[in-house]
Amino acid sequence: MAKPSFPPVEKNLLRGTGPQGHRERMRHRVLTNGAETLADYELLEMLLYYSIPRKDTKPLAKALLHRFGSLASVFDASGRDLRAMGVSEQAILLLKFPPVVAERLALAEERLRPRLGSWDQLCSYLSGSMVSAVPEQFRLLYLDNRNRLLADEPVDDFASTAPIFRRGLALQAVALIGIQKTLASFHATTSPLKLFAQRLSHEAGALSMTLHDVVIVSERRTPLSLRQRGLL
Template identity: 65%
Template sequence: MRGAGLTGAQGHRGRMRARLFRYGAASLADYELLEMLLFHTIPRRDTKPLAKSLMHRFGSLLAVFRATARELGALGLNDRSVRILMFPAIIAERLALSEARRRPRLGDWEQLSTYLAEVMTNAVPDRFRLLYLDNRNRLLADEPVDDLTNTAPVFRRALALQAVAFIGVQKTLAPLHLPTSPLRLFAQRLSEESAALAMILHDVVVVSERRPPLSLRRKGLF
């Protein structure tokens, strides 16, 4: 009978796969996710006891994935099972590195200087750019601001990105008359209005090939 194939371990596996694809990973307990990984290396045996044993031994799904090959092997897992349980941590580390490159943290002057050295070489001179940051000072977006008389577009964009902080950057090829420049006035306005929205303008930095980056904040210019 065709229905006979839906009983036993194979039927259980089929039902779990169907639940995962229909309702997503949130519909499965942590030990069930381990079960499904072990399906690929233990084809004919019920993997639920082993999955529950791993959760009991290490305490959490994350701890299982972070376990060493020696720790996993000591529980009697075969080499293929050990490798597949270590694979999520390898992927997570690679993704974290990729995310760090895409969204660098700009929480101090050294981190900011490193970022600017990489991206400002080909920047358009005298074009103001705004770095939108999250609550951990990670970069959300690096975008030009063409109108230094209107802050409304900046705040609309910040709300869309869920940004809570800014750093302004401008490359110049000539000396900038900071005390009276539109840049300084825009920085003052942006700083004042950011505070009212529980945001913060960390700094505005002028970058030049002829001198080190100049911080308007450190100069007390806003």
């Protein structure tokens, strides 16, 4: 009776076993789907890969989260407390970088996209941005759902609101603020800007947008809000 034969086992079938195979699968997952798909322990696990070679870092990642309560708390933990959990000096050094990077990215984002969710924040923005603004030019600030600035752009024609809303939809804006710098005295009740602002406010609602305000900026007076005046 002939002995049964079995096909040879390919090496790549064994490649997925052990810690190294797990790391390869995790890398592939991040490259394919993005790091945002990872759970907190998986993010920590992958960070620890680069300071703890040839060892499964999942148990340590889960133990750190259990001990300190959150990913942020792990990053904030002292070197002494991390060493007590068995974390190496090299791994401790690596864990000190994410909070610094996150803080600097947040500061850069704040400079590029300032938050304009209050009157004080808006006035602070205008004090810098309106210095070089063209007098009598109407500008629109497009904001996201957290009142962060998406764009600050001029509006050259009051005849149509369509270009404004096309731009707003392209930016995925949910709110608008109108700004005009004036050198002359401004009469809010008789200005064509008041009528345009009221039209803009009405039409914005149909597109699930909000006109927060229209503000008149003068070099000699404090900014004038049409909404505060009851004109919107």
